[in-house]
Amino acid sequence: MSVGRFIGGVGALLWRSSDNRYLLLQRSPHKDYAREIWEPVTGRLEQGEGFEDALYRELQEEVGLTAQPLCILGTTHFYRGKELAENELIGVVYLCHYTGDAQPHLSEEHTQACWLSATEAFNLLTDATPPTLWTRRVIERAEAVRKTLSLETLFSLAQQGYELG
Template sequence: MTGLISVAGAAVVDSLENPSRLLIARRSAPPQFAGMWEFPGGKLEAGESFEDALHRELLEELGITVRLGAEVEADAEGGWPLNERAVMRVWFAELLQGEPLPLQDHDELRWVSLSDGDEALALPWIPADLPIVRSLLERVDSGVLSGKGLRG
């Protein structure tokens, strides 16, 4: 897994303790992903942890601060494969401050219900994010969202 680009993603929910909604973002670029939905986040900068990257990216992209919960763990070592060059790790995050706005890379934000996974699954997701959505819905059903030892 060395040499891969590391990406941090957030599954922003309305509550880590009792989540009912998920905040998702629609890409405005690049052309092959424009109009598709994804988890907000982005690439790690040199020397940056995944958690620090998430806090930075969510502030830059959406204008929000969050409290991190549990990681939505992937089956693959190192995270969720995005393509042959990049891997993403995703954490549940609860909105702490700010009104989410599509400030960078997105043209729309939407809260979708977690009580009925069909709403989220019916949307056109970036293909690499769809397995993460399925895993996330399973985690919400099992109630495993809060993390231990993560900074808010």
């Protein structure tokens, strides 16, 4: 087996603890993959960039917000279209804490943004496409983490950062 060459990706599920809601974005109908589906903030790494740096950059580019990563929810591996090497993506998905009240400023990549409870999100995410099922799993994982670990524990972990060098 040869050494892999992948697209690096990052996801950020923003959680607003003041009302226990998650931010979901609807992808533009002009996107090259997963048009018009609902998702957390996502994006690709730039050459020479680490996951955490890409996380902060994507938050600014896609929604104009700053949030604190609380934990890594998981990793992801999929093909952005056909199963070709140039479409293969590996990524890291973070749960991020947002404490502000500013509305997201959408880039051209998305047409809508909604702050939703987990129940509202699950009611919105009903089609059985892989990208929608992925978003449901991200929210399910966030709910499980939040029920298992206290906010104090998550903040303590977050202070250490995630880049191990």
